[in-house]
Amino acid sequence: MSGRSGRIVKLDKFIYGSSSSDPNPKSGSTSSQATSGESVSNPSSSDPTPRSNTTSWLLGELNNFVDEVEGLLLDVRYDGRFNKAVAYLVDSNNRLVRWVDRTDHKPYFLTDAEPEVLASIGISSDNGLVVQFDVTAKFHPIRRERVKVTKVIVRDPLAVRKLRSTVQSKGYKVWEADIKYHHNYIYDNQLIPGMVYRVNRGWHRVEGGLDESYAELIESISRGESREYKDLVLEWALMFEQKPLDVKRVAVDVEIYSPEEGRVPDPEKASYPVISIALADNRGRVKILLLYRDNMAFEGGIPEGVEVEIFDDEISLLLEFFREVEGYPVVLTFNGDSFDIPYIYNRLVNLGVDPHLIPVEVHEDKVTFRHSLHVDLYKLFSIKALQVYAFGGRYRELTLDAIAEALLGMGKVELDTPVPRASLDKLIAYNVRDAMLTLNLTTFANNLVWNLVITIMRISKLGLEDVTRHQVSTWIRGLLNWEHRRRRWLIPSREELRGEMARSKAIIREKRYKGAIVLEPPRGVFFDVLVLDFASLYPSIIKNWNLSYETINNPWCKGGRKVVPEVEHEICVEFKGITSELVGLLRDFRVKVYKRRAKDESIPQDLRTWYDTVQAAMKVYINASYGVFGNEAFPFYSLPLAESVTAIGRSVLVNTLKMAEKLSLHIVYGDTDSLFIWDPRGESLEELIRYIEDNYGLELEVDKKFKVALFSGLKKNYLGVTDRGEVVIKGMVGKKSNTPEFIKEEFKTVVNLLGGVRSFDDTVVVLDKVREHIAEVYRKLKTKGYTLEELSIKVMLSKDPGRYVKTTPQHVKAAKLLEKEGVRVGKGDIIAFVKTRDSVGVKPVRLAKLSEVDANKYLEYVRTAFEQILLALGVNWEEVGGQKSLAKLLNLK
DNA sequence: GAATTCGCGTTGCATG
DNA sequence: CATGCAACGCGAA
Numbered sequence: 010m011s012g013r014s015g016r017i018v019k020l021d022k023f024i025y026g027s028s029s030s031d032p033n034p035k036s037g038s039t040s041s042q043a044t045s046g047e048s049v050s051n052p053s054s055s056d057p058t059p060r061s062n063t064t065s066w067l068l069g070e071l072n073n074f075v076d077e078v079e080g081l082l083l084d085v086r087y088d089g090r091f092n093k094a095v096a097y098l099v100d101s102n103n104r105l106v107r108w109v110d111r112t113d114h115k116p117y118f119l120t121d122a123e124p125e126v127l128a129s130i131g132i133s134s135d136n137g138l139v140v141q142f143d144v145t146a147k148f149h150p151i152r153r154e155r156v157k158v159t160k161v162i163v164r165d166p167l168a169v170r171k172l173r174s175t176v177q178s179k180g181y182k183v184w185e186a187d188i189k190y191h192h193n194y195i196y197d198n199q200l201i202p203g204m205v206y207r208v209n210r211g212w213h214r215v216e217g218g219l220d221e222s223y224a225e226l227i228e229s230i231s232r233g234e235s236r237e238y239k240d241l242v243l244e245w246a247l248m249f250e251q252k253p254l255d256v257k258r259v260a261v262d263v264e265i266y267s268p269e270e271g272r273v274p275d276p277e278k279a280s281y282p283v284i285s286i287a288l289a290d291n292r293g294r295v296k297i298l299l300l301y302r303d304n305m306a307f308e309g310g311i312p313e314g315v316e317v318e319i320f321d322d323e324i325s326l327l328l329e330f331f332r333e334v335e336g337y338p339v340v341l342t343f344n345g346d347s348f349d350i351p352y353i354y355n356r357l358v359n360l361g362v363d364p365h366l367i368p369v370e371v372h373e374d375k376v377t378f379r380h381s382l383h384v385d386l387y388k389l390f391s392i393k394a395l396q397v398y399a400f401g402g403r404y405r406e407l408t409l410d411a412i413a414e415a416l417l418g419m420g421k422v423e424l425d426t427p428v429p430r431a432s433l434d435k436l437i438a439y440n441v442r443d444a445m446l447t448l449n450l451t452t453f454a455n456n457l458v459w460n461l462v463i464t465i466m467r468i469s470k471l472g473l474e475d476v477t478r479h480q481v482s483t484w485i486r487g488l489l490n491w492e493h494r495r496r497r498w499l500i501p502s503r504e505e506l507r508g509e510m511a512r513s514k515a516i517i518r519e520k521r522y523k524g525a526i527v528l529e530p531p532r533g534v535f536f537d538v539l540v541l542d543f544a545s546l547y548p549s550i551i552k553n554w555n556l557s558y559e560t561i562n563n564p565w566c567k568g569g570r571k572v573v574p575e576v577e578h579e580i581c582v583e584f585k586g587i588t589s590e591l592v593g594l595l596r597d598f599r600v601k602v603y604k605r606r607a608k609d610e611s612i613p614q615d616l617r618t619w620y621d622t623v624q625a626a627m628k629v630y631i632n633a634s635y636g637v638f639g640n641e642a643f644p645f646y647s648l649p650l651a652e653s654v655t656a657i658g659r660s661v662l663v664n665t666l667k668m669a670e671k672l673s674l675h676i677v678y679g680d681t682d683s684l685f686i687w688d689p690r691g692e693s694l695e696e697l698i699r700y701i702e703d704n705y706g707l708e709l710e711v712d713k714k715f716k717v718a719l720f721s722g723l724k725k726n727y728l729g730v731t732d733r734g735e736v737v738i739k740g741m742v743g744k745k746s747n748t749p750e751f752i753k754e755e756f757k758t759v760v761n762l763l764g765g766v767r768s769f770d771d772t773v774v775v776l777d778k779v780r781e782h783i784a785e786v787y788r789k790l791k792t793k794g795y796t797l798e799e800l801s802i803k804v805m806l807s808k809d810p811g812r813y814v815k816t817t818p819q820h821v822k823a824a825k826l827l828e829k830e831g832v833r834v835g836k837g838d839i840i841a842f843v844k845t846r847d848s849v850g851v852k853p854v855r856l857a858k859l860s861e862v863d864a865n866k867y868l869e870y871v872r873t874a875f876e877q878i879l880l881a882l883g884v885n886w887e888e889v890g891g892q893k894s895l896a897k898l899l900n901l902k
Numbered sequence: 903g904a905a906t907t908c909g910c911g912t913t914g915c916a917t918g
Numbered sequence: 919c920a921t922g923c924a925a926c927g928c929g930a931a
Contacts, residue, residue, distance in 0.1 A: 479904095
């Protein structure tokens, strides 16, 4: 075999080469200030002068610091080496550059203790931690007045934590001390990550233009509103109109040798060699770094277009990996935080490389690259709000294979030999595919995911590495914090939010609060059913009823108040609430601008796609905006707010119901924000819609038209066939993911029969077919006509098997059997098992035999699944699936 | 570091 | 051994 060449790097240089070249801040003096937000008044300023950029490369020597640049702001980090914020921007050459803060911004927190008081408790510039005190005024959103606070400006972020506890222990109030420094930097400079900036001595946003048609759309959102509000709308419009740059990025995937088959190597120990690393970038380049191993050969060809570089030395391979990656602004991995990158790092350390020379920082739960930004797609795709609202719940298992299969329609390469023993060409194919899938998860559908992430960065004001690693509540917190700072509002502490105003009945009554109404559904078949729903009901309520933490039960409210039905919270109407304004703005932008523009055929397709992404990002935000307020961990947690939203929602639904009855409309069902109307006649419907608009300012819309609707009599459980022949199934067991596979399949065929139903007579015909079908399923079950795979039940472990202490559910029993076989299972894994006749009652599919299967148990499942349809058709199970009737049918055959 | 409540079906387990 | 409720998973909204 020919490939022992490869680039052999000069090892000694990398290990013993010169140390860090990061700039040492030189002291100097400038008069620069933050361009907006509050000026930091410490007169001394640093002016780090980076070395000129060099094309030669030594490990840890890449110098991409600049004094000045125009580029896309992707992130901000705090760098302890020079005790400053460092901004990461992508310039016009798609190169990541770093800019060390030159505005002399410093960490701080706020307190009500005056400087003299602070000095008296040992907090002063004498102790080395404090830089300066600024006495300043902030608007207190709850007290509705300006309050005097002391801004304690300190040397470094750690000092904040230290001093805040001292101040608190002396009984003084403290604000904004738990905001991470790099976030404070963004807020104070009013930066919008994901937007283009020019930085030199300070920050200057580079504005994109707005086309003319935009003016009227903005007018439609802000008609009759204040000047400030119009300015805000314009700011947001600029933010959403700028289509993001397709930043150069590379996906990487690492393969490790392991003598123990089936065991995932431990990245902490990193005992075995890295045998290959695949890289795939979004400019079409695919490369693999391969370790030479004795007796390993190519049995087939190398895929076309793949660069292969072979190393006979593992260190060289790993260092070359870093050299490759450093040219990219963004590195993508799948599990890179917890596996690939820590493995490489620890492996290099094990091999004797000085840790300081490895250009990554290993944190507790993430790994960052010194010269690139790192997105771990495992973390990104774990974000629940994205899973549900952006990807429609299309993937369940958080593995590259499952997610790629669901979103790209392509899975991993299947290997017949495990990675360590696979022939080199197979290894390449496998490894390269993983890197490609990882990359494609960010590029498919015209960069949907990348654009989504950038849009969320802009709304949340969080950097790339934060947005992709945190749940939706963190995003919403970011937006709220930033907006408080923009208005020069004090960000209230949890105590203040809990204080006066949270003394609601709910808190005394119990921890949780009441949710929505679900109407009692009928049982039976209905023809011509209209489904109406309120467009974004909860966000609209937050907007229209002025709901916000500071408008509800606020003792400092001097003006009028409105009372929320049922829960009797009082809402202040003399001023506009901050969350009401922000949620309302997002809602209006989505409904009135971006949803429309995404469908507007006069707009070029690529722009429409971008607008669709914008509205999708807003959807995620809006849908979560109510829930977070009901979560105690959320910094702006407001139970009265969450409780008011649902209370108003109930009242709206009930009043709509009453009005509908007055109008002689026949309501068959309804859930939270929807009403199902049977065969509406005349103008009543339009009248109802107008009534809702006039009385509540809510939009009641026709969502679907069902030619036929089947109701089982159970809540959240129905089936409808739309006028376009599309079958909509909600809540039925036959569709649930934890239903045995064969039942889901059989259910589908029965449902297809229903697709053609147009009249009552049709239902009778269908019923006969369903009857035969069930008999057939029964016969197949009894004669072992289904495979183990078809019989498998798939349930997710919501925690590690050992953590189920109260009960041991069946899938956990199966999981424990797998563990006995040496298979590692854990939280998030989906366990496939079958029901057996032994004492345990279950067995993992891969350990079971068809002869052990308990057919009777499955018949029970078949019953529940089909009963939900049969009941609607007015038939009892006994008449169809009972022993007698089955016997009869089967004998006839 | 973490969005909510409502509802259904299955199974486990304590209680008598 | 019957029974009732809790735990769990999943879905609708």
